[in-house]
Amino acid sequence: MKDTSNGYVMPAAPQMKDISDGYVMPTAPQKEDQSRSPRGSTTDEEQETDSKGSTTDEGEEQRNRIADYDEKMSSLYDGVANESLAHKHCMGYNLKAAIGNVKGQVCMDAACGNGAYMQYIYDKGALNVVGVDLSLENLQVCRESHKAKEIPDAVMSYIQADLGELTLYKGGPFDLAIMGCCICYCSTQEQLLAWLRNMYNNIKPGGRFVCLNTRGALPAAKQEELERKFNISYLTEAEGGSKSFSPAFVRFPNGWQTDYFFLEANTIHDAMLEVGFKVERRAMTADPEYKGDEDLTRLVELMPYDLFVAAREE
Numbered sequence: 001m002k003d004t005s006n007g008y009v010m011p012a013a014p015q016m017k018d019i020s021d022g023y024v025m026p027t028a029p030q031k032e033d034q035s036r037s038p039r040g041s042t043t044d045e046e047q048e049t050d051s052k053g054s055t056t057d058e059g060e061e062q063r064n065r066i067a068d069y070d071e072k073m074s075s076l077y078d079g080v081a082n083e084s085l086a087h088k089h090c091m092g093y094n095l096k097a098a099i100g101n102v103k104g105q106v107c108m109d110a111a112c113g114n115g116a117y118m119q120y121i122y123d124k125g126a127l128n129v130v131g132v133d134l135s136l137e138n139l140q141v142c143r144e145s146h147k148a149k150e151i152p153d154a155v156m157s158y159i160q161a162d163l164g165e166l167t168l169y170k171g172g173p174f175d176l177a178i179m180g181c182c183i184c185y186c187s188t189q190e191q192l193l194a195w196l197r198n199m200y201n202n203i204k205p206g207g208r209f210v211c212l213n214t215r216g217a218l219p220a221a222k223q224e225e226l227e228r229k230f231n232i233s234y235l236t237e238a239e240g241g242s243k244s245f246s247p248a249f250v251r252f253p254n255g256w257q258t259d260y261f262f263l264e265a266n267t268i269h270d271a272m273l274e275v276g277f278k279v280e281r282r283a284m285t286a287d288p289e290y291k292g293d294e295d296l297t298r299l300v301e302l303m304p305y306d307l308f309v310a311a312r313e314e
Helices: 070-082 085-099 116-123 136-148 190-201 219-232 267-273 297-301
Strands: 106-110 128-133 157-161 172-181 201-214 231-235 246-251 257-262 280-282 305-311
Touching: 070 085, 070 128, 070 136, 085 116, 085 172, 085 201, 085 297, 085 305, 106 116, 116 128, 116 136, 116 172, 128 172, 128 267, 136 157, 172 190, 190 201, 190 267, 219 297, 267 280, 267 305
Parallel strands: 106 128, 106 172, 128 157, 172 201
Antiparallel strands: 201 305, 231 246, 246 257, 280 305
């Protein structure tokens, strides 16, 4: 498939949607119970949105698509992402280190959450940053945060979208796409591959994809220690260990919590290879700038994170 607007040739992909003039909502049928809808996937009826993620009609129907990221929980997640030791000095530090040099680049944050990494990428010199998230409430947090920091509207875009829909997002193709702690919302191998193909198809040849997974279940001894020392709760693994796509859960001290799916690192690594990426796994390290009293090194050892830096070949 060729996008003649910029001369870049896309790999073949089924049912690709081009949203160069605005986002087209997926058409999956609505389910009665959406309390556990995966963060990057939708079950609502088809609607059209513009490139800022706002609906063209009946906008209220787009709200509260994910119970774990509704208005209240999005606010709590904002606190987790900005203030928690695990996110700020473990996940955030390592994700930012992997992002590297973005000066003059066009970038996308897939499942952008509160938009903190969008802002970081902008502050590091990116030309344009696109945030994609299924939660309209998350996107609203992004907009308000960026407006408060007087970031120019022209450099930020917000798209409400299902990451499993193979779609060419407005603003792409991208030099960099990031996905922080979201890949774990894939409930099946097929959905995992769909998300990764979507990322691959939106990245320029030579572009990069930085992805951080949180496994969401720990052996009993590690889980007990993590909860006792840091008041963070994951599921306790069953005897013999968890398997990919089995249930997972996390609760942070401020009350934010979410159900998702356990994904083994090798499951993600192999899926990335299958869709065409070259993949490097990186070890998590403690932020050397942290000056607090908590045992950050031990927290990094306990948190069930997997960091991947993938590239689409030239």
